[in-house]
Amino acid sequence: MLINIVILFIKDLLPIFILLCLLNTSVAPSVLSKNRLFTALVLSFVGVFATFHFMPTMSELFGGVGIEVIQSIELLLIYFCLLFSSSYLVTQNKLTKFQCNLIIMAIVLFTVVNASQFIVFLDSYIVNSESIRNIIVGLVIGFGICLSFSALMYFSMLWFVKKGKLFIIYFIWSLFLSGHISQIVNLLQQVDIIQSSGALWDSTNIIKDSSEYGHMLNTLFGYEASPSFEFVVLYAVSLLLFLSYFIFVLLKRQCPVDQIKEK
Amino acid sequence: MLKYIYYLLCIFLCFVSQKLSANTTQYHLTLENNIFTPSELTIPVNEKVKLIIYNKDKTAEEFDSFDLNREKVLFPNKKTTIFIGPLSSGQYEYFGEYNPGTARGMIIVEVNNAN
Numbered sequence: 001m002l003i004n005i006v007i008l009f010i011k012d013l014l015p016i017f018i019l020l021c022l023l024n025t026s027v028a029p030s031v032l033s034k035n036r037l038f039t040a041l042v043l044s045f046v047g048v049f050a051t052f053h054f055m056p057t058m059s060e061l062f063g064g065v066g067i068e069v070i071q072s073i074e075l076l077l078i079y080f081c082l083l084f085s086s087s088y089l090v091t092q093n094k095l096t097k098f099q100c101n102l103i104i105m106a107i108v109l110f111t112v113v114n115a116s117q118f119i120v121f122l123d124s125y126i127v128n129s130e131s132i133r134n135i136i137v138g139l140v141i142g143f144g145i146c147l148s149f150s151a152l153m154y155f156s157m158l159w160f161v162k163k164g165k166l167f168i169i170y171f172i173w174s175l176f177l178s179g180h181i182s183q184i185v186n187l188l189q190q191v192d193i194i195q196s197s198g199a200l201w202d203s204t205n206i207i208k209d210s211s212e213y214g215h216m217l218n219t220l221f222g223y224e225a226s227p228s229f230e231f232v233v234l235y236a237v238s239l240l241l242f243l244s245y246f247i248f249v250l251l252k253r254q255c256p257v258d259q260i261k262e263k
Numbered sequence: 264m265l266k267y268i269y270y271l272l273c274i275f276l277c278f279v280s281q282k283l284s285a286n287t288t289q290y291h292l293t294l295e296n297n298i299f300t301p302s303e304l305t306i307p308v309n310e311k312v313k314l315i316i317y318n319k320d321k322t323a324e325e326f327d328s329f330d331l332n333r334e335k336v337l338f339p340n341k342k343t344t345i346f347i348g349p350l351s352s353g354q355y356e357y358f359g360e361y362n363p364g365t366a367r368g369m370i371i372v373e374v375n376n377a378n
Contacts, residue, residue, distance in 0.1 A: 004360075004361070004363060008360070055336070055338070056338040056341065059336070059338060059341070059343070060341075064342075064343070064344050067335075067336070117325075117336070120323050120325075120336055121323075121325065121360070121361055123322075123323070124322040124323045124324065124361050125361060127321070127322045128322055128361075128362075186332050186333070186334070189332075189346070190332075190333050190334075190335060190345050190346060190347075191344070191345070191346060192287070192311070192313075192346040196311070196346075196348070196349070198349060198350065198351065208329070209329035210329050214329075224332065225329070226330075226332065227332075228332070231332075
């Protein structure tokens with residue numbers, strides 16, 4: 001039971017820690033002020049509990065595919081909000097109010113998508129479990145792991161920022177978001193909105209999805225041991241889109257300087 | 264801009280409803296006292312099938328399978344539908360994520376031997 005709580009904590013809540021860590025260190029450090037963080041926290045709290053409350057109703061929408069459709073739309077919104085707001089990494093300019101709002105919206109949606117699943121599990125456990133002590137111990141261990149991992153990541157990111165390795169940070173950032181947006185394929189395939197063409201390869205012998213490494217890599221980069229063709233295509237497209245945007249912003253930034261030099 | 268998003272959403276939802284009306288072979292699973300019944304389900308090879316799971320328990324459970332890349336919450340006293348396949352022959356494990364010790368089962372994919 002303890003292991004199960006810890007695994008679910010890593011699976012559902014670690015992505016939120018990683019997102020906040022990446023945003024705070026490199027992608028949008030000026031956005032996470034106390035006021036904005038408080039707003040995001042309140043909105044996330046309301047969103048998570050509203051989703052938890054309405055989840056059974058949501059699951060029956062559109063002929064039983066409501067949760068998948070709504071989550072896919074949320075994941076798409078998160079991806080595009082964070083894509084348009086990640087220009088800070090290249091330009092180092094102050095983010096506009098619109099970009100800040102997009103980031104707050106993305107944080108709230110990301111928290112709602114991930115944490116609502118955890119609340120469903122927690123509710124089920126509390127009802128079934130005879131002892132609340134095991135749940136509390138599991139939560140403390142899970143929280144400790146997430147916090148330690150975030151701290152490690154925080155200092156690694158700060159080191160990259162200090163060394164000016166912007167492309168590495170951007171690459172990690174794009175892998176993280178591509179991993180999450182690619183989950184749309186699995187969601188829509190399980191309700192038959194997207195056809196499944198079977199697994200493209202099987203790397204279960206190297207890293208199992210169910211192993212600790214599998215969970216960690218899935219959280220970080222969306223690792224799947226046996227991904228479908230559609231999953232790989234969406235992953236590649238979102239990665240390319242992100243990297244193209246990086247190059248586009250980089251060129252746009254360099255252009256005015258070159259023009260001034262020519263004059 | 265909002266108009267275009269609305270149109271896109273409408274097209275997407277039409278596509279969803281059209282897809283859902285398509286015919287696929289159905290298989291049934293029941294979750295009761297945190298145990299899936301039948302624990303082994305045989306389906307045909309290279310064919311997409313519809314799995315209807317009825318959660319008779321008072322609490323939610325999550326149908327999870329790393330082999331099938333499927334993950335869906337089963338709400339209490341509700342039926343849930345999951346599509347799986349087309350799959351190559353073999354055994355595919357699934358489990359209830361909240362009670363992995365008891366809620367376990369296997370999808371067996373065989374040629375011409377589906378139950």
